Amino acid sequence: MSRVVKFTLFQVITWFLVGLGMFMIVTRPGVIENWGDNKYKSIALAILFLLGYGTDLVIRMLEKSKKFGFIRDERSEYNQLKAMSIGFIIVLIFIFVFAITLYTRFENKGFMPIGYVWILAYSTIIAANLGVGIPTLIIYRKQEKN
Amino acid sequence: MLKNNLKAIRRSKVSITQQDLADRVGCTRQTIIALEQHKYNPSLILALNLAEVLQTPVEDLFYLEDDDE
Numbered sequence: 001m002s003r004v005v006k007f008t009l010f011q012v013i014t015w016f017l018v019g020l021g022m023f024m025i026v027t028r029p030g031v032i033e034n035w036g037d038n039k040y041k042s043i044a045l046a047i048l049f050l051l052g053y054g055t056d057l058v059i060r061m062l063e064k065s066k067k068f069g070f071i072r073d074e075r076s077e078y079n080q081l082k083a084m085s086i087g088f089i090i091v092l093i094f095i096f097v098f099a100i101t102l103y104t105r106f107e108n109k110g111f112m113p114i115g116y117v118w119i120l121a122y123s124t125i126i127a128a129n130l131g132v133g134i135p136t137l138i139i140y141r142k143q144e145k146n
Numbered sequence: 147m148l149k150n151n152l153k154a155i156r157r158s159k160v161s162i163t164q165q166d167l168a169d170r171v172g173c174t175r176q177t178i179i180a181l182e183q184h185k186y187n188p189s190l191i192l193a194l195n196l197a198e199v200l201q202t203p204v205e206d207l208f209y210l211e212d213d214d215e
Contacts, residue, residue, distance in 0.1 A: 002176045073173035074189050075180060143180040 003070055005140045007059050012133035014055040019126040021048045026119055035115030045122065052129065075143075083136040090131035095124060149211045153182040155200050171195040 001009075025044050026032060035041075063070045098120050106112040156167060164178040171192060180186035181196075188196070197204040 002174070071174050073177055074192060075173065075177040075186055078186075143183075143185045144176055 002140065002144065004072070004076055005137065005144070007063070008133055008136045008140070011055060011059060012130060012137060015052050015126055015129040015133065018048045018052040019123070019130065022119075022122055022126065026115070032113050032115035032119070035113065035118060049122070049125070052126075056129075079136060079139045079143075082139055083132050086135040087128060087132035090135075091124065091128050094127040094131070095120070098123070147184075147211050147213050148187045148208060149184055150181060150208045152178075152196065152200075152207060155202050155207060156182075159202065160200050167196070167199060170199045 022045060025041055025048075031038060031041055062068050063072070102112060102116055102120075156162060156164075162170075164182075165175045168175045168178045172195070173192060177186065177188075181188060193204055193208055197207050200207065
């Protein structure tokens with residue numbers, strides 16, 4: 001397993017855990033309906049996203065570090081571009097499906113709790129990170145398996 | 147589909163390791179492995195660098211093959 005794959009795997013696991021944590025927070029009773037009044041939910045989400053972005057920052061710093069001997073070559077750039085193209089499509093589909101689901105669910109009520117918009121915003125970040133990370137792992141796996 | 151004789155030429159003609167070849171052309175060993183397994187198409191620059199290090203004309207190193215073959 002190359003270093004790029006190890007780092008990407010670590011990143012994917014982290015963002016998966018962030019997503020899982022967020023899911024557990026927002027599915028608790030009353031959280032979405034009382035979105036603005038729940039300070040603890042905001043702090044918990046902030047900590048989760050700090051963990052996700054913190055991991056990204058540490059990985060980037062390790063990549064830049066000469067001491068660590070991390071090498072990116074043309075194949076890394078090619079794979080990254082390919083994964084980002086796939087990730088872009090995944091995010092588009094995710095937002096479309098999420099928005100349409102909300103519309104069909106609340107169409108008859110005529111209004112929607114504002115918390116859902118926050119969930120869409122937060123989950124788009126997670127979808128983008130997983131949508132690029134997972135295809136990256138699949139592309140490398142295809143190229144590097146014997 | 148682009149194929150290559152990289153593995154055969156590397157072993158027979160120059161006899162260097164994948165890591166040495168990777169270091170000399172400026173890529174990773176995993177990229178050399180992917181090339182030898184025909185799972186990655188190199189850029190023109192990398193192909194020319196490989197040909198130079200392996201002292202082989204680039205057309206001997208890389209060739210086109212029909213997909214149905």
